[in-house]
Amino acid sequence: MTQSKGLEGMRAPVISHGCALIYPPLYPASSSDESPIGYLVRLAELNCYGSTRWMCAVGQLPRLSELHLYHDLLAGAGWTGWGTETSSISAAVCLVDQSHRLGRLRYCPVCIRETQRWKAAWHLKASVVCAEHGGWLRDTCPACNSPMLFKARSTKLCKCGADLSESALCLAPEAVRRQQGWLERGSVSRALIAAGHNLDLQMRSELILLFARFVGRDGMGKTGIDTRVLHMDMAADVMIQVADALFGGTEGFTRFLDTSFSVSASEQGERRLSRFYKAFYGSFEDGCFDPYKQLLEQYLNEHWPKALSRRNSLFKDRTIQSHPWLALQAACREFAVPKSHMRRAIADDAVRSMSVQGPKRESVLVWKPDVARLKEWLADALTAKDAADYLGVTKKQFGQLRQNGYITYQKALGSASRGVGAFSMEKLSGFLKSLAHSSSAPLEAMTMNQALRRFRAGVKEPLMIIIEAIKQGSLGAYASSPKPTIRELVFDSHLFEDWYRERSSDSELFSITEAAKRMGIHQEFAYQLANTGLLETYSSNHSSGQLVSQHSIDKFCSEYVLLRDLAREAGRSSASVMNDLASRGIQPVDAVWDQQMRQKVYLASNLRGFLRGLCISSVGAG
Numbered sequence: 309m310t311q312s313k314g315l316e317g318m319r320a321p322v323i324s325h326g327c328a329l330i331y332p333p334l335y336p337a338s339s340s341d342e343s344p345i346g347y348l349v350r351l352a353e354l355n356c357y358g359s360t361r362w363m364c365a366v367g368q369l370p371r372l373s374e375l376h377l378y379h380d381l382l383a384g385a386g387w388t389g390w391g392t393e394t395s396s397i398s399a400a401v402c403l404v405d406q407s408h409r410l411g412r413l414r415y416c417p418v419c420i421r422e423t424q425r426w427k428a429a430w431h432l433k434a435s436v437v438c439a440e441h442g443g444w445l446r447d448t449c450p451a452c453n454s455p456m457l458f459k460a461r462s463t464k465l466c467k468c469g470a471d472l473s474e475s476a477l478c479l480a481p482e483a484v485r486r487q488q489g490w491l492e493r494g495s496v497s498r499a500l501i502a503a504g505h506n507l508d509l510q511m512r513s514e515l516i517l518l519f520a521r522f523v524g525r526d527g528m529g530k531t532g533i534d535t536r537v538l539h540m541d542m543a544a545d546v547m548i549q550v551a552d553a554l555f556g557g558t559e560g561f562t563r564f565l566d567t568s569f570s571v572s573a574s575e576q577g578e579r580r581l582s583r584f585y586k587a588f589y590g591s592f593e594d595g596c597f598d599p600y601k602q603l604l605e606q607y608l609n610e611h612w613p614k615a616l617s618r619r620n621s622l623f624k625d626r627t628i629q630s631h632p633w634l635a636l637q638a639a640c641r642e643f644a645v646p647k648s649h650m651r652r653a654i655a656d657d658a659v660r661s662m663s664v665q666g667p668k669r670e671s672v673l674v675w676k677p678d679v680a681r682l683k684e685w686l687a688d689a690l691t692a693k694d695a696a697d698y699l700g701v702t703k704k705q706f707g708q709l710r711q712n713g714y715i716t717y718q719k720a721l722g723s724a725s726r727g728v729g730a731f732s733m734e735k736l737s738g739f740l741k742s743l744a745h746s747s748s749a750p751l752e753a754m755t756m757n758q759a760l761r762r763f764r765a766g767v768k769e770p771l772m773i774i775i776e777a778i779k780q781g782s783l784g785a786y787a788s789s790p791k792p793t794i795r796e797l798v799f800d801s802h803l804f805e806d807w808y809r810e811r812s813s814d815s816e817l818f819s820i821t822e823a824a825k826r827m828g829i830h831q832e833f834a835y836q837l838a839n840t841g842l843l844e845t846y847s848s849n850h851s852s853g854q855l856v857s858q859h860s861i862d863k864f865c866s867e868y869v870l871l872r873d874l875a876r877e878a879g880r881s882s883a884s885v886m887n888d889l890a891s892r893g894i895q896p897v898d899a900v901w902d903q904q905m906r907q908k909v910y911l912a913s914n915l916r917g918f919l920r921g922l923c924i925s926s927v928g929a930g
């Protein structure tokens with residue numbers, strides 16, 4: 309088919325980039341999906357020029373790598389019918405990045421048979437099938453097997469004379485054909501890419517080439533420039549996988565992730581996945597890719613063994629936030645958990661962790677939900693010092709509260725016995741609440757400090773005595789503020805004095821010296837009685853010695869009799885009374901002891917007959 313425009317202006321060569329086309333006798337118009345080089349080959353063949361070089365009136369034709377120049381060249385010659393608009397596939401292929409184009413021709417034998425034209429899309433590395441006929445493109449001569457070049461004498465014949473159009477059509481899988489339709493026209497069918505995207509040919513091609521770099525790379529390290537897409541013998545296989553990943557729905561994309569990276573098995577896989585993620589997220593920001601990204605992030609969260617720290621700007625925030633494994637240090641920082649607590653929690657299995665051998669050193673990853681739980685637990689947990697401050701007591705008093713069982717150590721989060729133990733703020737608060745009976749302070753208030761000072765020197769743990777009395781309800785404490793500490797509790801001074809006097813009468817404790825005075829015995833003897841256990845003592849505090857209660861003194865006096873007192877009552881010498889008792893077989897308690905007592909002491913129960921004779925009941929307190 310030839311056209312004759314007959315317009316003088318159209319015949320004048322327009323020089324573009326140092327080249328101008330001749331006005332050939334036969335000039336059928338180019339087709340909107342035709343390769344510009346293919347068009348010139350077709351014209352040269354039609355006009356029997358033997359070479360496209362003859363198509364030049366001025367200069368030389370641009371090189372294959374300068375395909376964009378052909379757009380201006382053909383558009384500049386009106387008789388070519390080459391559209392000036394850049395939306396056609398022909399123009400788009402010219403303008404696409406050179407790296408997306410092939411150095412050799414791919415062709416569809418059926419297209420050539422039917423039209424003798426080369427399609428523009430055949431320039432693209434991403435093109436592997438004929439969008440129209442659905443067969444695999446070819447890039448070699450069916451007869452001599454030599455690669456097909458763009459620099460040709462004929463659109464139809466190989467150098468060897470074989471007719472390319474006679475090659476058989478080999479149908480490609482449907483997903484690959486869908487992919488080709490998307491590449492050439494942007495049509496979306498059964499793809500995860502949202503319809504209504506606005507991606508140009510460059511982006512569409514780039515997406516396919518990106519996936520082609522990674523598909524089926526499992527176990528293969530190379531991820532650089534992919535030579536697999538350059539020749540059809542390999543490209544077909546690669547593109548089947550790409551099409552499955554991009555146009556095989558959720559299953560296809562998941563399959564791609566599983567078979568291309570094997571993240572959990574090899575470090576190479578991890579590195580490859582990082583690179584893929586970086587390239588994918590870096591270049592494909594359009595929202596139409598979100599369905600893929602969601603699947604990818606889900607996959608990362610499930611399989612990625614490394615921590616996604618914030619420092620790793622590679623990954624999107626949402627991936628990082630939902631990723632359950634965190635580097636230990638990052639976790640400590642993010643959750644403001646002291647490292648020592650974290651380590652103990654890990655040792656207790658309260659926080660799950662794993663070690664990852666990095667290129668330089670081993671690092672520890674922690675399971676984020678566990679850390680969050682630890683954080684929650686720690687928020688309620690106080691150290692002993694903080695707990696003492698919270699209660700408003702000294703460290704020593706806090707120790708007493710613990711010893712007396714008012715405050716208990718919280719068990720660790722984990723199963724192990726000694727772990728991140730602490731004091732529960734909630735429980736401490738409950739303890740404080742149980743002490744203050746009323747928030748209205750009494751008329752004549754007595755502060756806790758005044759109450760404590762009320763106790764005589766030598767009385768051990770007066771705070772515990774007060775707390776015990778409050779707990780038992782024999783002493784009422786009042787809150788001087790809405791949330792009082794122990795130090796801030798107040799008492800009604802009259803009620804306190806009443807309680808104090810009553811309590812002192814039966815539970816007051818004396819030092820050994822005081823007890824000796826009360827018993828009318830020598831201090832040293834009193835110590836002997838205490839040390840041998842004849843006199844019951846309380847050794848609540850080691851630093852200030854033993855204490856004796858009135859009850860102990862009474863008990864001693866009812867159970868034992870001093871030889872001194874027996875002799876005095878009998879009006880006889882101690883020696884004679886002792887002999888008398890010995891003759892009845894009654895010995896003092898220290899008779900067989902290594903250490904003799906300062907005074908002789910007899911068990912009252914042994915002396916019943918003797919005492920009756922003396923009319924002595926017992927030794928009274930002095």
Ligand SMILES: [Zn+2]
Pocket residue numbers: 416417418419420438439440441442
């Ligand atoms: Zn075709």
Ligand SMILES: [Zn+2]
Pocket residue numbers: 449450451452453454466467468469470
């Ligand atoms: Zn051939």
